[in-house]
Amino acid sequence: MPRISLAFAAALACAAAVSAAGPASLDADGVYRGVNLGGWLVLESWLSPSVFAKHGVAAGAGEWQFCEKVGRDQCGPALQEHWDTWLTEAHIATLAEAGLQYARIPLGYWIVDRNSTEPLPAGGWWYLERAVGWLKSHGMRAVLDLHGAPGSQNGHDNSGRTGDIQWPRPGNVNRTVAVLAEIARRVVAWDASGNASMAGAVAGIEVLNEPWTPAVGGPVTYDLLRDFYVRAYDAVREQGFNGTIWVSDGFAGSGPWVGVLAPPQYTDVLLDSHLYHAFGGPTTNMTAWDTVRFVCDQDGPGVAGRTDADWVVVGEWSNAVTKRNPPGGRLQGGAASWLRAMLVAQLGAWDGSFAGGPGRGAGPGKGSFFWNFRTETGEAGWDLLMLLDQAGAPPQLSTAALSEFEFSC
Template sequence: MKFSLLSLLALGTAVQAWLPHERNLFGEQPSSRFSSSYNKIRGVNLGSLFIIEPWMASQEFASMGCGGQKSEFDCMLSLGQEAGNAAFQKHWDTYITEQDLNTMQQYGLNTIRVPVGYWMVEDTVYQDSEHFPKGGLKYLDRLAGWAADRNLYVVLDLHGAPGAQEPNQPFTGQYAPSAGFFHSWQYERAYKFLQVMTQRIHSNAAYRTTGMIEVLNEPERNHPDLITEFYATAYAKIRETEAQVNCPAESQLTIQFMDQGWGAGNPADVVGGKPNVAYDNHRYLKWDTSIEHSKSSYLATSCSDSFGYGGNTPLIVGEWSLAIKDELESTPEFDPNVESNKAFYTQWWAAQVQAYEKQLGWVYWSWKTQLGNDWRWSYKQAVEAGVIPKDPNQAAGIARCYG
């Protein structure tokens, strides 16, 4: 279906220009000594809303009848379509509420990143062999509207790709033994998802603050045609859809790609210089094998971190946390339940903020988890524990990054 320019204009603010600073979307944020810029993205991921990851939401998964299952695909196969649809729709209806978004605002956040699977567009799914819940779009529409009502910027992220872009990773929606995404026929299904969602964003007023679409989360490395074929064509398909709905150039979505630092190639090789492009870096020091895993090393590394190499700017650090190396998580030096450790985590949060705001900003992983008293993956819980301050502007005075 095509929409005329007049019909788009009738939606009022349904279509906007798409990096927040271009419209002063958040209002001017106080400058700090680590950045003189305004309108930094300060956000959280809504992990396990539309793609449940059992490691971080085990109680929720069990309550849905999915206990012991490795992924949404496995749970749906076990429950059957009808019962599975009912279980997931109840989850979508209750896991993130309007009160959550109110609390995000109270904590100084202005952005949500929403991970979704390709099966959100249901006719991309092979009904005879793929098992995913149905009915998610109306809940995504509702969430986008809630965000827009609060002037929260929305990044829509294709987190689960057809065939899975990483093996054995429930964040893809399935626990696939190998990455089956990297074929032209799978790319076609992802293009369809991206085009349908692009059209929806431009034609539905609920998405009036949804300004960025990420074409693929965390792809497996060593697939050269990811850049030359998928990234290049995904960009072209989104722009083609925008042309079909008569979207003016100044109102185009920002199209986001994992940056060169992810290790799966440099998207700038095919989209560098094109308008309205952004990059995504995921910075988890817990898995960095090049550093010493100590408090002083974590602080020094974050204080000196920089991004945007290979022409990959503007850049958002779209995932990060306060999690540390697995083997050290419960040691006395890092145990989150040891009161004296909280000062380190507060300073490390601030050091990461100052690093990531050298670029366009950051989106923490994640808003909420079900990991008991371990708040290192949950922004909400870390604030409640007094580890993260309610005002992100305090980071400048807490980081103490010198030199």
């Protein structure tokens, strides 16, 4: 998840999108109700600054730069404590008890393809397997998200390497396709193994997170992405993976993706839009409660208006706004009430259940994944576990279970 200045409205500008025959699975609400497990297998220093400080690595560095500083062979061992403690089974249990049924897990390509010249850590796949097992044991499923691709698709730390965007080079694109095929092969092997703790635990694979397209002044062209998405889809399906396949809108809304991966040749495709209020746009100078009203009056209709998009999922969103976020630490005053209303309003905006909307899951919006499950610094707008602990979120997050006393648009 990048920290950028981005006009929120740009992501809602177009009303047509990837067509699909429908997701292979939805939760009991008829929508995706999920959370991101960010900052774990792909480092982001703003989420866990102590890890960087402990090893003398500058804030904002990607995992590549982190491991350059620590040492290639020392990096995996240095990160084991973080891998063991940033995400625990207790965290998964709490999220499951709150009614969440999906977790989106950011991955770097090096988890399956770490070559001899790259200063990246080994050992992450074992931790991923353990987490997927935890999810299944608590009634949740995973979406595996390729957050970091070879060469970096956006130049930000969340891609694994800050600096130049080199992903568009043919060798890097080809390598990304191979990485996705390998991830799919391993997931299918889990399903075929008969291991009850793993089989069926992965609901979807996202082929590339947040490519830096012309919509945000980036060099990753729509033509390149269209071709890559088709190749990635074919590579994943050829391994026998039958779950959903997610493609990013690249912050461009739906327009560039009209007719891409359309049925009947392509099925179970989701267009992933990341919709934040923290990076500028029309809510920049609004009060907290006016931002909630904007969610009700503008965000919900914006997603529901994508009439040519059969399935849109908001793979990242948060309660953070451009200004007037609560200070870190315990929530004070009326902060919990506003945060709770903001969260409930967005849940309804992203799944169509807002006032006057098409109804839960009935329109293009098929649910969402909150970013993030936790922060080290207690930033309530980004920390779902903190919100749950301090009444900044309802105790039950499935839409069907939301109390009649919760905020309603």
